[in-house]
Amino acid sequence: MAAxxxxxEGVTKRxxxxxxxxxxxxxxxPGERVGLIGPNGSxxxxxxxxIAGTLRNEEGSIRFEGVxxxxxxxxxxxxxxxxxxxxxxxxxxxxxxxxxxxxxxxYAARGHEKLAPGRIVEEAMRILGQVGLAGRxxxxxxxxxxxxxRKLELARAMAAKPxxxxxxxxxxxxxxxxxxxxxxxxxxxxxQGVAVIMIEHVMRAVMKFSERIxxxxxxxxxxxxxxxxxxxxxxxxxxxxxx
Amino acid sequence: MSNRIFAVVTLTVAxxxxxxxxxxxxxxxxxxxxxxxxxxxxxxAWNILGxxxxxxxxxxxxxxxxxxxxxxFLYNAFRAPLPVGIVAGTLVAGVAGLGLxxxxxxxxxxxxxxxxxxxxxxxxxxxxxxxxVGGARGxxxxxxxxxxxxxxxYIHLIYAVQLVMAAFALVVAxxxxxxxxxxxxxAIRDDELAAECSGVPTLKLKIFSTMVSCALMGMAGTTFxxxxxxxxxxxxxxxxxxxxxxxxxxxxxxMSWMGPLIxxxxxxxxxxxxxxxxxxxxxxxxxxxLLVLFVTLAPNGIMGWVDAWRRRKGR
Numbered sequence: 001m002a003a004x005x006x007x008x009e010g011v012t013k014r015x016x017x018x019x020x021x022x023x024x025x026x027x028x029x030p031g032e033r034v035g036l037i038g039p040n041g042s043x044x045x046x047x048x049x050x051i052a053g054t055l056r057n058e059e060g061s062i063r064f065e066g067v068x069x070x071x072x073x074x075x076x077x078x079x080x081x082x083x084x085x086x087x088x089x090x091x092x093x094x095x096x097x098x099x100x101x102x103x104x105x106x107y108a109a110r111g112h113e114k115l116a117p118g119r120i121v122e123e124a125m126r127i128l129g130q131v132g133l134a135g136r137x138x139x140x141x142x143x144x145x146x147x148x149x150r151k152l153e154l155a156r157a158m159a160a161k162p163x164x165x166x167x168x169x170x171x172x173x174x175x176x177x178x179x180x181x182x183x184x185x186x187x188x189x190x191x192q193g194v195a196v197i198m199i200e201h202v203m204r205a206v207m208k209f210s211e212r213i214x215x216x217x218x219x220x221x222x223x224x225x226x227x228x229x230x231x232x233x234x235x236x237x238x239x240x241x242x243x
Numbered sequence: 244m245s246n247r248i249f250a251v252v253t254l255t256v257a258x259x260x261x262x263x264x265x266x267x268x269x270x271x272x273x274x275x276x277x278x279x280x281x282x283x284x285x286x287x288a289w290n291i292l293g294x295x296x297x298x299x300x301x302x303x304x305x306x307x308x309x310x311x312x313x314x315x316f317l318y319n320a321f322r323a324p325l326p327v328g329i330v331a332g333t334l335v336a337g338v339a340g341l342g343l344x345x346x347x348x349x350x351x352x353x354x355x356x357x358x359x360x361x362x363x364x365x366x367x368x369x370x371x372x373x374x375x376v377g378g379a380r381g382x383x384x385x386x387x388x389x390x391x392x393x394x395x396x397y398i399h400l401i402y403a404v405q406l407v408m409a410a411f412a413l414v415v416a417x418x419x420x421x422x423x424x425x426x427x428x429x430a431i432r433d434d435e436l437a438a439e440c441s442g443v444p445t446l447k448l449k450i451f452s453t454m455v456s457c458a459l460m461g462m463a464g465t466t467f468x469x470x471x472x473x474x475x476x477x478x479x480x481x482x483x484x485x486x487x488x489x490x491x492x493x494x495x496x497x498m499s500w501m502g503p504l505i506x507x508x509x510x511x512x513x514x515x516x517x518x519x520x521x522x523x524x525x526x527x528x529x530x531x532x533l534l535v536l537f538v539t540l541a542p543n544g545i546m547g548w549v550d551a552w553r554r555r556k557g558r
Contacts, residue, residue: 052440073446074439084440092433094498103430106423108442160442 003066005030005164005195006051006082011060013046013219020046022219023060028164028195033186035210035227036199039239043219044199045087048166052084053077065163078108083162087169087199089149093142097133097152098124100141101159108160124159131155131185147178154185165189166197171205179205207231215239246421250414257410261403265394271519273402277470279511280405281463285484286491286503287412288459291419293489294497296452297432298348299356303488305363306457308370308479309336310464315376315474318384325404329465336461337454344453348446351435360485367480381475384468401466408466412459416500419455428452460488483527487511490530494537496546505545 008026012019021043028034038044049055051062053074062070069077078084083104092100101124109123128134131151136144141152150170157165167186171179183205186196200206206213206227213230215223217239223230230236244252264272285303292298313335314328323331347358371379386397394400419425427448430438439445468474487510495506510533514526541548 054436054440073444075442075444078440078442086437086440090434090437092430092437094429094433099426103426103438103443104441107427107444156437156441 003030004028004063005032005065007061007063008047008051009061009063011047011050011057011062013043013050013055013057020219021050021057024216024219024221026214026221026224028197030163030195031190031193032195033190033209033211034195034197035206035213036197036216037201037203037206037213038216041218042216044216045168046219047216048084048168048197048199051077052082052166075107078104078160078162081161081163082166083108083157083160083164084166085150085153085157085168085170087172089146089153091141091144091149091152093140095141096138097128097141097144098137100152100156101127104156104160127155127159130158130188132181147174150174151182154182158189162194164195164197166199168199169201170198171200171202174202183209246414246418249417253410253414254407257406261406265399265403270396270398273396273398274470275512275515277398277402277405277466278515279508280402280409281467282487282491282511283409283504283507284405284412284463285460285488286495286507287409287416287500288456288463289488290456290492290497290500290503291416291459292452292456294492294502295420295425295428295432296449298449298453299353299489300359300453300456301356301485301489302343302359302363303460304480304482304484305359305366306336306339306460307464307467307484308366308476309339310461311467311474311479312370312376312464313461314465314468315382315384318468319375319382324387325401325466325469329404329408329462332465333458333462336464337458339461340454340457341450343457344450348449348453363480363485367476370476370480377475379476381473382468383473386469386472397469401469405463405466408462412462413500413504415455415459416503419452420500424448424451483530486527486530487514490534492544494533494544496544496548496550498543498550499546502544502546509545 004027006028008024011021011024013021024047036044046055050057053072061068064080064082092103102120105120105124125134125137128137131154133148133151133155136148144152154167154170171182179202186209189196198206198209210227212225213227214221215230215236222235222239223233285307289300289303292300310332313332317323317328317331343359343362347355350358370376376382390397390400427443430441430443431445431448435445491506491510492503494510495504496502510530513529517525517529537544
């Protein structure tokens with residue numbers, strides 16, 4: 001087994017008296033495709049926020065490639081190669097689609113991948129081509145459709161040249177064929193050796209995509225294993241369907 | 244146009260303009276132009292933080308006054324000449340901006356605006372009670388009898404200086420706007436969290452942009468005590484600086500360096516005109532009316548309107 005890329009150990013996050021995450025352990029190996037599922041409010045997004053650095057966990061440790069990143073601000077984590085997309089798209093609305101990608105290319109990707117200034121736009125266009133937004137490169141990102149905004153959200157995370165990409169419900173509200181588009185995109189990342197954590201309610205997509213699935217319920221991880229065994233797990237069924 | 248060429252062209256134009264306008268016989272021109280240029284610098288400076296980065300600073304008057312009172316202090320202490328006052332005032336205002344940024348930029352949106360306003364009030368009270376720089380009585384800063392470059396009066400000199408400083412402020416603003424830094428600032432303005440998660444060191448960039456913005460505001464104030472030879476707190480901390488430095492970029496357009504320039508020249512000139520022809524009390528009323536008009540009719544200012552028109556034409 002390869003050394004872990006991301007190691008989350010005993011992470012606890014409280015909001016006042018409410019414990020959103022309670023001693024969560026979670027490991028991702030390089031190039032692995034992991035699904036993270038759980039009912040609404042189970043702490044999936046909180047876990048993502050703790051990993052990406054937009055929230056600070058009170059207890060536990062988070063290591064990325066063996067480095068403890070708990071004290072790192074979010075911008076330093078993405079520079080190490082830990083990118084995330086947002087559940088609710090957050091485009092830089094005053095910029096064109098192309099410029100949206102230039103931000104992570106300039107600020108994050110340049111850290112570990114030498115990109116000459118002239119190649120930034122070229123690289124941005126290449127990524128836009130991958131997600132099927134090349135035709136909208138000069139459009140203002142604030143005016144995109146919801147589907148295109150989700151693609152842009154993924155493209156922007158990809159532009160940071162991550163080693164681990166966390167996709168936070170990139171497929172919510174997409175049609176079946178659009179889900180397949182996004183899935184193809186994420187499979188493409190696997191070929192480039194990028195590990196992916198997929199948070200999703202679209203079960204068809206998660207089951208198809210994931211090599212391993214972790215289940216969070218009320219801030220605790222109750223199952224972690226290959227998709228078939230997780231779906232058969234009695235506790236998981238109980239959490240989703242009740243007794 | 245590259246930054247260097249733009250800098251050379253802008254400064255050359257400013258110097259040429261300063262030289263040619265010396266031939267204007269009307270003394271009032273220099274006084275009016277000085278005021279308009281002062282607003283060009285203030286608006287440009289405000290826009291670096293307000294327009295590029297998206298943080299509204301209500302304390303422009305405070306930084307303007309820091310520049311002005313640094314000149315007064317150095318004049319009282321060492322009879323320091325104008326260039327020393329300019330450099331020192333810019334630096335002191337920059338350091339004050341750094342402090343404001345460090346203390347308050349963890350606050351977002353309206354809370355930062357309130358904090359900046361509070362700073363202005365605190366500084367005002369501080370200066371009113373500081374006897375060395377004149378306190379509430381005000382202080383005299385005598386214009387040197389010998390005016391360099393063979394200029395007839397001192398106002399001619401500080402008008403020229405203000406013109407060059409305005410050009411400098413524009414060069415700084417445009418350089419920031421076109422740089423990687425400018426792109427990072429724009430990302431912060433659009434969505435701070437997404438910017439941080441795209442690798443932009445948001446806190447560092449915000450503090451830097453506050454520092455530059457405040458330093459330039461201070462620079463605008465350094466010549467002010469010489470303008471009237473007299474300065475007192477309520478004129479240095481006047482509400483009109485805070486209001487105008489917000490209104491001018493809003494009217495001109497906040498996305499580019501040209502917006503504040505256009506807004507300041509337009510609004511500043513109108514105010515000067517009204518001051519002479521109608522009454523000085525109408526100034527802020529005009530700002531208010533124009534502001535309401537623009538916010539409703541052209542929310543992205545004159546430049547935003549021009550951009551939209553260009554895009555339509557381009558299609």
